[in-house]
Structures are given as structure tokens and as C-alpha cells.
Amino acid sequence: MHPSPPSPQHLANHRERVDALRIAVGKGLAGRTRITLEIGSGHGHYLTGFASAHPERFCVGIDLLLDRYERSERKRSRASLENLVFFRADAADFLTVLPPETEIEDVLVLFPDPWPKRRHHKNRLIQTGFLTRLARHVRLGGRLYFRTDDAAYFAASRATVGAHPAWQFETSAHPWPFELPTVFQQRAASYDSWIARRVVRLS
Numbered sequence: 333m334h335p336s337p338p339s340p341q342h343l344a345n346h347r348e349r350v351d352a353l354r355i356a357v358g359k360g361l362a363g364r365t366r367i368t369l370e371i372g373s374g375h376g377h378y379l380t381g382f383a384s385a386h387p388e389r390f391c392v393g394i395d396l397l398l399d400r401y402e403r404s405e406r407k408r409s410r411a412s413l414e415n416l417v418f419f420r421a422d423a424a425d426f427l428t429v430l431p432p433e434t435e436i437e438d439v440l441v442l443f444p445d446p447w448p449k450r451r452h453h454k455n456r457l458i459q460t461g462f463l464t465r466l467a468r469h470v471r472l473g474g475r476l477y478f479r480t481d482d483a484a485y486f487a488a489s490r491a492t493v494g495a496h497p498a499w500q501f502e503t504s505a506h507p508w509p510f511e512l513p514t515v516f517q518q519r520a521a522s523y524d525s526w527i528a529r530r531v532v533r534l535s
């Protein structure tokens with residue numbers, strides 16, 4: 333069964349959200365040429381720790397959910413960090429409005445929603461089309477760090493990334509950029525990670 337196409341109202345609401353996001357991102361990233369991005373930053377716990385440990389980096393966290401975004405903002409404000417910003421945004425929309433002069437240095441995807449049912453796999457973040465879009469904004473040599481406690485998503489994501497020409501796996505010896513258990517990591521019995529490097533120019 334094919335999903336029904338989005339209604340005109342839905343499309344208009346989406347356009348409005350993207351326009352508002354473009355303004356917020358334009359202001360928040362003004363003058364920034366390089367960022368570290370966490371997609372699905374949840375409550376902002378991990379990225380606040382990362383930004384505090386790495387003042388030389390400008391860190392950007394995005395999450396779809398309003399309450400998670402608001403909690404992240406409160407953490408950022410309590411920590412008075414000038415190298416950290418959060419946006420309430422869908423990852424694809426964020427890439428649409430990211431200014432062309434702002435390059436992504438590294439991307440972290442930590443414990444993304446696993447969408448375990450087969451009919452929901454299309455909602456997973458790690459898909460060929462998204463990897464291509466992401467690659468257009470990540471500098472050559474930049475890295476994508478992925479961690480999950482869902483074995484099936486781990487295997488599927490590795491297969492998708494392994495088949496993508498713009499990404500190449502690092503060896504297991506490559507260091508993780510910053511270790512601090514995320515909220516979902518604290519609840520996980522075990523987890524696995526991979527790191528992929530951005531390679532080759534895309535036309």
C-alpha cells in the first residue's frame with residue numbers, strides 16, 4: 333500500500349517551518365565556516381559535554397522534538413557555552429537551510445530511533461539518499477560517527493554506508509572523538525559503533 337501524498341496544508345506548514353528554520357540557522361551560524369553536528373541530540377547532554385571539552389569546535393545539535401530542544405537550550409544556557417547552539421529541526425530540513433559557506437567537520441548520530449518494523453525502515457536516518465545529501469556538506473576527510481544498541485539497525489547501516497561511494501569505514505582502532513554516555517547509552521545493555529570518513533568529490 334502506498335502512503336497518500338501530503339495535503340496542500342501539510343506542505344504549506346512544512347514550508348513555513350523551513351523558512352523559520354532558515355532564519356534561525358542563518359542567525360545562529362552567522363560567520364561560522366566549520367561545525368561539528370549532532371543529529372538527534374536529545375536532551376543535549378552529550379553535546380554540552382563535548383562543547384565544554386572542545387572549546388576550539390563550534391557544536392550544533394538538532395532534534396525534532398520541542399521538549400528535547402528546550403531542555404538542551406537550558407543546559408547550554410546554564411553552562412554559558414559560546415561554542416554551542418541547538419535547533420529544533422529535522423535533519424533533512426537542516427541540510428536544506430545550512431548556509432553553503434558552513435562546512436560540517438564531523439557528524440555524530442548516537443542511538444538514533446531504530447524503527448525495528450520492516451515497514452518503518454524507510455524512516456531510519458541512515459539511508460543512501462540521506463548519506464548523499466549529508467556528504468555534500470561534510471568536508472573531505474570529515475567523519476560520521478554512529479552508535480546504536482540495535483543490532484539489526486547496526487548491520488543495515490553498515491551495509492548502506494559500505495555501499496556508498498562518498499563514505500569509507502575507518503578501522504576499529506580509530507578513536508571516538510569524545511566519550512560521555514548519552515541518555516540512551518546509559519540505558520543500553522550493550523552497543524556498537526562505526527566511523528566513516530568522507531571520501532571522493534561528488535559532482
Ligand SMILES: C[S@@+](CC[C@H](N)C(=O)[O-])C[C@H]1O[C@@H](n2cnc3c(N)ncnc32)[C@H](O)[C@@H]1O
Nearest residue numbers: 372374395396397422423442443445514515516
Ligand atoms: C533515541 S533518541 C537518542 C537521543 C540521544 N542521541 C541519546 O543518545 O540519548 C533519538 C533522537 O533523535 C531525534 N530524531 C529522530 N529523527 C530525527 C530527525 N530526522 N532529525 C532530527 N532529530 C531526529 C528524536 O527526536 C530523538 O530525540
